Amino acid sequence: MAFTHLRRLHLNNVNTLRTSPLAEISGALGDLGTLLPLMIALAINNSISLSTTLVFSGLWNILTGIAFGIPLPVQPMKAIAAIAISRKFSIEETISAGFTTSGIVFIFSITGLLRWFTHAIPTPVVKGIQVGAGLSLVLSAGSTLLQPLGWTTPNAGDNLLWALFAFLLLLVTQNFPRFPYALLIFLLGLGISISIAGSHNLPSFALWHPHTFLPSWPALRTGALDAGLGQIPLTTLNSIIAVSYLSSDLLPHIPAPGVTSIGISVALMNLIGGWFGAMPVCHGSGGLAAQYRFGARSGASIIILGIFKMLLGLLFGETLVELLRVYPKALLGVMVLAAGLELAKVGESLNYGARDLWEVSESTNEGGSATGLKMQRDLSDEERKQRWMVMFMTVGGLLAFRNDGVGFVAGILCHLAYRWPSRSSLIWEGLMTKLKDNRNRRWRRSAAAGEEEQPLSSTA
Template identity: 75%
Template sequence: MDFSNIRRLHLNNVAAVRKSPISEISGSLGDLGTLLPLMIALAINNSISLSSTLVFSGLWNILTGVIFGIPLPVQPMKAIAAVALARKFSPGEIVSAGFTTSGVVFIFSVTGLLQWFARAIPTPVVKGIQVGAGLSLVISAGTGLLQPLGWTVPNAADNLIWSILAFLALLSTQRFPRAPYALLVFLVGLVLSIFIAGLDSLPSFMLWRPQIYLPSWAEFETGALDAGLGQIPLTTLNSIIAVSYLSADLFPELPTPEVTSIGISVSLMNLIGGWFGSMPVCHGSGGLAAQYRFGARSGASIIILGLFKILLGLFFGESLVRLLTVYPKSLLGIMVLAAGLELAKVGEGLNHGARDLWETAEYGTNSHPALDNHQRHRELTDEERVQRWTVMFMTVGGLLAFKNDGVGFIAGMLCHWVYRSPRLWGVLLDWRRSGRRSTTTGAEQEHLLP
C-alpha cells in the first residue's frame, strides 16, 4: 500500500469534515441498505458474531478512511452470505469461506496478477460489471425489500406508505444533493423500530467478549468449496477492479487506490477478523456509489462510521439484534434503490471520459514545456461507440440473467474478442506477408551473389 499520500489524505479528510460535517455523517450511512439486512440475517442464523463483526468492520472502516482517504465501504461478501443463509452455515464454515476467498485474492495481489488482470480487462467490460451491480441492487431492492410490502402490512410503521414518503424525499434531494437524506432516514428508521418492537427491545449493556473460532477440516472444506470459490470472481471484479475504476471517476482530484492495495486490504480484513467470527467483508463499488450519493466526499465519513460501530460492538453487541431485526424494510429498500441507480450511472461515461480514451498528445520540441505529455481525449467513430455499448450491455445482460459476475465477465469478454478478431486477423496476415517478403528478398539477394 502507498503510505506516502496519507498526510495529504488526512488534510483532505479534516477539510471535508469542517466544511460539511452533516453530509459526511449522512454519507457514511449510505451503505446501510446492503449491510444491515445481511448482517442481521447472519447474526440471527448464528453464523457470525455480531459484536465481533461490528468491532472489526469498524476498525477496517477507520483504517480504510485513513489509508485511502475516500468513503470506501466495508460491506458483506454477498455470495458467501447468500450461501450461508440458504444452508445455515456454522461460524466455522462461513469463516472458512472468507479465508478461502481472501487467501486467493492475497496471492493474486502479491504476485502482480491483479494488476495484469486489471490491465487486460477492457473498460466496457468493467463498466458493464459496475452497471450490472447497480441494476442488481435495484432489482434486489424491489423484489427482496419493497415488493412484499402492502399498504398496511407488515405493520403501521413499515409499509408502502413509508416507502412512498421515503421515495418522495429522495426525489427532493435531486435539487438539494447536500441534504443529509441517509442520516434522516436512519434516525426515522430507529424511531420506527422502537415503535414496532417496544421499549423492551432497546439494547442493553453487554461488554464484548471475543471468542476464537477454529474451523474443523470438514467445516473448512464445506465453506471453501460451497461458498468461498464462488465469491472469488465477485470480489476480484466488483470489489477490487471496479472499485479502483469508480474511485478515479468520483474522486479525480485524489490518488486512486491501486488494485493491489485494495486486494491486500480485502485479504487482511478477513484473514484477521475471521478468527473472531467476524462476517466476511470486502470493499464494493455499490457501497462506494451509495456513500457518495448521500454526501460522503472523504475518508472522514467512514472513520466516523467506524468509531460508531466499535462503540456499539464493544458495549452492546448481541443485544442489538432484536432492534435491528425490525428495522423498516420500506426505508432500507429506497436506500438500496438509490445506491443502485447511482452506481448504474457510471455507464454514461463509457464513450466520453473513460480512462482508456485518454492518450498522450505529443508536441514538438519547441512547444511550451507545460504542454508536453498533455492528455487529450480520443474521439470515437460511430462504429466504435456502438461496439463499446454492445460489449458493456452484453456484460450487464450476462450478469443479470445468471446473477453471477463471472458469467457477465465471460459474456462481455467474448463479445469484445469477436469485435477485435478481424483486427487481430489483419495484424496476423500482415505479419505473415512481411515474413514472406523478407524470405523472398533474402533468396533474391542470395541468387544475385557472384
Template identity: 60%
Template sequence: MAQWAAHIKRLTRHNVATLRSSPWAELSGSLGDLGTLLPLMVALALQDSIQLGSTLVFSGIFNILTGLLFGIPLPVQPMKAIASAAISAREDPSMDVVIAAGQYVGAAVLVLSVTGLLQWIVRVVPLPVVKGIQLGAGLSLVIGAGSSLLKPLRWVDPALDNRVWALAAFIVLVMSQRLPRFPYALCFFVMSILFAAVSIGTKDNARAPGLQFWHPRLVMPEWVNGHDSPALWMAIGQLPLTTLNSIIAVSQLSSDLLPDLPAPSVTSMGLSVAFMNLTGTWFGSMPMCHGAGGLAAQYRFGARSGASVVMLGFFKLVSGLFFGETLVDLLRYYPKSLLGIMVFASGLELAKVGNSLNNGAPDLWQAAAGLRNRRQRELTDEERMERWTVMLTTAGGILAFRNDALGFLAGLLCHGAYELDRYLRERHTKQTRPATERDRLLQ
C-alpha cells in the same frame, strides 16, 4: 517511510477539511451502504452464523483504518456470495464454516496481491468489461431492492413499514437530487431507528437493546469437514466477486467519482481485503470486503472523504463494544420500505458510471505529443458500438445468471470476438494490398 507518512498526512488534511466544510453530508454519506450491510448481517446473526458484537467491533475498526489510509468513502461490506450461500442453505451452516470461507478468500486474495497477479489482471481486462461489471452490479442492486425489499410490502399494513412510506421516501429522494448537501440518508436512518424502536415496543417476543459489554471469544474455523469442505465451495463462489467487484471495480470507480484524489491501487485493495478476513474472523466476525456498490452509495448520499467512514466506524465500534447482540431485534425491525429506496438509489448511482465508457474513460486518454496535458482519443462509431456492446454483454451476463464470474467471461468472449474479427480483417487487407499494387503497375 517518510513518503508514506507524508501521504497519510495529506489524506488526513483532506478528511478534516471536507468534514469541516460539509459535516452533515459526510455523516449522511457514511450511512449510504446500510442497504447492503444490514439485511445480510442481521440474517447471519439470527441463524448464529456470525457474532453480531464481533462483526460491529471489527467492521468499525476496519472502517476507521480505511478512512485514514485511503482518504475516500471506502465501504466495508459483507461478502455477498458467502452470506447468500449461508442464508439459503438447507441447514444453517455453523459459524466455524462461514468464517473459514472468509479465511479461504482472504488467503487467496493475499497470494494474488503479493505475487502481482492482481496487477496483471487489471492490465489484461478491458475497461468495457470493468464498466459492465459496475453496470451489472448497479442494476442488480436496483432489481434486488424492488424484488426483495419493496415488492413484498403492503400499502398500509403495517403502519410503519409499507409502500406509502416507500413512496414518500422516493419522492424526497427525487426532490433532493440537486441538493448535494441535504442529509437524506441521515434523516431516514434516524426515522428508521425510531420506527424500529416503536415496532419492538408492540411485539411481545422482541427484545429492546440493552447494555452488554463485548467479550471476545476465539472461534476455530472448520476448513475441512471429513471428505467435504462446504467452506471451500463458498469461497470459490465468492472469489470472482471479490476480485472483480471489491478490488478492480472499486479502484476504477474511485477514479471516476473522485478524480482529484489518489485512487487506491488494486494491490492495496487486495491487501486490505486479506487483512480483514484473516483477523476478525477468528473472533466470529462476518467475512468482509469492499465494494463498488457501497462506494457509489456513500458518494450518492454525500460522502466525499474518508471522514465519513471514520465516523461510521466509531459508531459501529461503540455499538459493538457496549450493546452487541442486544441490537439484533432493533435491526431486524428496521423498515424495509426506507431501506429499499436507499438501495435503489445506490444501484442507480453505480450504474451511472457506465455513461463515461465512450467519453472520459481512462483508457481513452493519451499524453499529447510534446505536452504535459492529456487529450482524449477519438473513437469511430464502430468502436463506440463495440465498447457499448461489450459493456452490455457483461452486465447482461451478470443479471441473467446472477453471477459476476459468468458475466465477466461473457464480456471477455464478446471483446475477444471483436479483436479476432479486427485482426482477420487487417491481415486480409495486408495480403490483398500487394496484389492490388502489382496489378496497377502492370497496367
C-alpha cells in the same frame, strides 16, 4: 513519502468534515441498505457474531478512512452471505468461506496478478461489472425488500406508503447533494424500529466478550467449496478492480487506491477478524457509490461510521439483534435503489472520459519540449457501438445468471469476437508481406548470381 501521502489524506478528511459535516455523516450511512439486511440475517442464523462483526468492521472502517482517504465501504461478501443464509451455515463454515476467498486474493495481490488483471481486462468489461452490480442492487431492492410489502402491511411503520414517502423525498432532494438524506432516513427508521420493538426488546448494556473460532476440517471444506470459491470472481472484479476505477471517476482529486493495496486490505480484514467470528467483508463498488450518492466525499465519513459501529459492538453487542430485525424494509429498499442507480450511472462515461481513452499528447511548447498533456482519443461510430455491446453483454450475463464471473466471461468473449477479424486481417497482411519480402529477396539473389556469371563468361 508514505507519511506525506497519509498527511495529505488526513488534511482532506479534516477539511471536508469541517466544510460539510452533515453530508459526511449522511454519506456514512449510505450503505446501510446493503449492510443491515445481510448482517441481521446472518446474526439471526447464528452464522456470525454480531458484536464481533460490529467491532471489527468498525475498526476496518476507521483504518480504511485513514489509509485511503475516500468513503471506501466495508460491506458483506454477498455471495458468501447469500449461501450462508440459505444453508444456515455455522460460524465456523462462514469464516472458512471468508478465509478461502481472502487467502487467494492475498496471493493475487502479492504476486502482482491483480495489477495484470487491471491492465488486461478491457474497460467496457469493467464498466459492465459496475453497471451490472448497480442494476443487481435495484433488482434486489425490488424483489427482497419492497415487493413483499403492501400498502399497509406488514405494519404501520413498514409498508409501501413509507417507501413512497422515502422515494418522493429522494426525488425532491436529488438536486441538493448536501442534503443529509441518508441521515434523516436512518433516524426515521430508528425511531420506527424502537416503536415497533417495544421497551422489552430494546438493546441493553452488555460488554463485548470476544471468542475465538477454529474451523474443523469438515467446516473448512464446506465453507471453501460451497461459498468461498464462488465469491472470488465477485471480490476480484467488483470489490477490487471496479472500486479502483470507480474511485478515480467519482473522486479524481484524491489519489485512487491501487488494486494491490485494496486486495491486501480485503485479505487482512478477513484473515484477522475471521478468527473471532466476524462476518466476511470486502470493499464494494456499490457501497462506494451509495456513500458518495448520499454526500460522502472523504474518508472522514467512514471513520465516523467506524466509531459508531465499534461503540455499538463494544457496549451493546448481541442485544441489538431484535431492534435491527424490525428496521423498516421500506426505507432500506429505497436507499438500496438509489445506491444501485448511482453505481449504474458510471456506464455513461464508457465512450467519453473512460481511462483507456486518454493518451499523452505529442505536442510541444514554444521551447520545443514535449508538453505531456493528456488528450481524449476520438472514437469512430463503429468503435462506440462495439464498446457499448461489450459492456451490455457483460451486464446481460451478470444479471441473467446473478454471477459476476459469468458476466465477465461473456464480456471478454464479446470483446475478443470484435477484435478477432481485425487481428486476423493484420496477421494475414503480415504473412503476405513476409511472403512477398521472401520472394523479392530470392529474386534479388538470383539476379545477383546472374550478374556474377556474366563477367565470367565474357572473360572466357
